[in-house]
Amino acid sequence: MKLELQIKMNPSLFLRDPEQSELGKNIIKHSIQLIHNNGFEAFTFKKLAESIGTTEAGVYRYFENKHKLLVYIISWYWGWIQFQLNYQTNNIKDPTVKLKKVITLLSTNVEDDITTGHVDESKLHQILIAEGSKAYLTNHVGKDNKQQFFKPYKDLCNAIGEIILEYNPKYKYPHSLASTIIEMAHLQNFFMNHLPSLTDFSKSKDEKEIIKYLEDLVFNTIRI
Amino acid sequence: MKLELQIKMNPSLFLRDPEQSELGKNIIKHSIQLIHNNGFEAFTFKKLAESIGTTEAGVYRYFENKHKLLVYIISWYWGWIQFQLNYQTNNIKDPTVKLKKVITLLSTNVEDDITTGHVDESKLHQILIAEGSKAYLTNHVGKDNKQQFFKPYKDLCNAIGEIILEYNPKYKYPHSLASTIIEMAHLQNFFMNHLPSLTDFSKSKDEKEIIKYLEDLVFNTIRI
DNA sequence: TATTTATGATAGTAATACTATTATTTAAAA
DNA sequence: TTTTAAATAATAGTATTACTATCATAAATA
Numbered sequence: 001m002k003l004e005l006q007i008k009m010n011p012s013l014f015l016r017d018p019e020q021s022e023l024g025k026n027i028i029k030h031s032i033q034l035i036h037n038n039g040f041e042a043f044t045f046k047k048l049a050e051s052i053g054t055t056e057a058g059v060y061r062y063f064e065n066k067h068k069l070l071v072y073i074i075s076w077y078w079g080w081i082q083f084q085l086n087y088q089t090n091n092i093k094d095p096t097v098k099l100k101k102v103i104t105l106l107s108t109n110v111e112d113d114i115t116t117g118h119v120d121e122s123k124l125h126q127i128l129i130a131e132g133s134k135a136y137l138t139n140h141v142g143k144d145n146k147q148q149f150f151k152p153y154k155d156l157c158n159a160i161g162e163i164i165l166e167y168n169p170k171y172k173y174p175h176s177l178a179s180t181i182i183e184m185a186h187l188q189n190f191f192m193n194h195l196p197s198l199t200d201f202s203k204s205k206d207e208k209e210i211i212k213y214l215e216d217l218v219f220n221t222i223r224i
Numbered sequence: 225m226k227l228e229l230q231i232k233m234n235p236s237l238f239l240r241d242p243e244q245s246e247l248g249k250n251i252i253k254h255s256i257q258l259i260h261n262n263g264f265e266a267f268t269f270k271k272l273a274e275s276i277g278t279t280e281a282g283v284y285r286y287f288e289n290k291h292k293l294l295v296y297i298i299s300w301y302w303g304w305i306q307f308q309l310n311y312q313t314n315n316i317k318d319p320t321v322k323l324k325k326v327i328t329l330l331s332t333n334v335e336d337d338i339t340t341g342h343v344d345e346s347k348l349h350q351i352l353i354a355e356g357s358k359a360y361l362t363n364h365v366g367k368d369n370k371q372q373f374f375k376p377y378k379d380l381c382n383a384i385g386e387i388i389l390e391y392n393p394k395y396k397y398p399h400s401l402a403s404t405i406i407e408m409a410h411l412q413n414f415f416m417n418h419l420p421s422l423t424d425f426s427k428s429k430d431e432k433e434i435i436k437y438l439e440d441l442v443f444n445t446i447r448i
Numbered sequence: 449t450a451t452t453t454a455t456g457a458t459a460g461t462a463a464t465a466c467t468a469t470t471a472t473t474t475a476a477a478a
Numbered sequence: 479t480t481t482t483a484a485a486t487a488a489t490a491g492t493a494t495t496a497c498t499a500t501c502a503t504a505a506a507t508a
Contacts, residue, residue: 172424213400268496
């Protein structure tokens with residue numbers, strides 16, 4: 001028996017469910033490749049279609065536009081992180097251990113062999129670092145938010161907030177700290193690699209340094 | 225005598241110095257208006273030209289493309305913040321007071337009457353919140369960085385790092401904490417207004433809450 | 449006054465972000 | 479097994495964007 005992780009996606013994100021066909025899966029797979037290689041700005045449906053061996057119109061039957069496709073793969077990523085978090089913290093009681101797992105999970109580029117079918121989680125992680133905030137930094141955030149496009153992110157933020165409160169029930173900013181952890185796990189990584197003088201990890205360029213920084217930040221902030 | 229603040233800009237950012245002509249000043253002024261109103265994605269040189277009453281070609285004589293124009297106004301903003309920081313912390317010795325000034329400066333939407341000539345700092349602040357990270361989240365960060373496009377940001381980050389070290393000379397991550405303060409002052413504001421469940425300020429929607437959050441974060445982190 | 453320099457007006461191109469149409473293949477239902 | 483529906487491929491077309499190029503004119507300067 002083969003278990004496959006299925007992440008439930010918001011149907012407003014697509015016109016036709018990409019999980020349900022080979023072409024759909026190829027759209028996701030090649031999108032991740034292309035966005036990872038050339039960035040979201042340079043990514044077009046025409047290039048995507050060429051890369052798959054289909055036509056532009058073919059892609060448009062699945063996704064209305066490239067922004068929704070980006071939000072789709074980002075949502076998928078947050079769903080996957082949420083699953084990993086639940087899985088890894090299952091049966092663990094100590095919130096310290098849980099928080100450390102969260103920080104490591106968000107900061108680490110999973111070099112996973114068991115890539116989930118057509119999705120390369122490692123590349124996705126790097127896409128999130130470089131393009132993640134473009135999902136919401138638009139002038140249509142409000143609309144997108146009403147359509148629940150950011151629910152997976154919010155759910156994750158809530159889950160992390162819960163763990164923070166387990167650690168210190170009196171801490172006043174669990175959600176803000178959670179979103180700070182998430183965003184900084186990515187941004188400090190981006191800075192480390194592209195604008196190193198904005199960080200203190202320039203020499204090693206090692207994710208472990210980011211983890212140490214965040215652990216120091218979080219546990220000093222929430223300690224009782 | 226009229227004193228006017230002149231912020232020295234990196235000449236690689238423009239083809240013709242916008243400070244040196246009426247048209248140039250109008251380009252900056254109307255860019256800020258348009259980007260503020262419709263976001264950077266919807267901003268085009270054609271719309272800008274129409275808004276000024278010139279032609280597209282006219283704008284292209286000043287800026288190579290809209291990305292460089294964005295980097296220009298963002299650089300201007302960081303230069304201005306740097307000036308404000310130096311001015312406001314001048315003669316102050318206590319690093320606690322200085323850090324609080326930094327946090328307030330970065331988190332507050334200056335409703336300034338004395339807007340610096342053609343630049344509306346309040347709108348610029350909001351542009352930074354929504355578009356600031358787009359200056360560096362590109363696949364040509366490396367190139368841009370080599371041309372010193374991000375120097376004003378780095379200088380500010382360094383200056384804040386210095387104050388952090390004055391407070392606690394043994395703190396290990398002054399630059400990372402500085403960039404965290406800068407980015408979070410903006411991002412928590414964006415979240416507060418557009419994705420409130422990612423923060424703990426949803427009820428009040430008050431910048432002062434962000435300041436409190438950041439002060440709590442920073443001083444708990446760096447305390448000796 | 450001559451001449452450089454900035455601007456205005458207009459045109460044109462390649463690429464992007466789509467929409468529409470029709471033919472063909474594949475898969476599901478009758 | 480045939481009919482029918484659904485998905486895909488192939489092609490074409492449009493409006494907008496992101497530019498580049500040209501030439502005339504106005505303003506500043508030598």
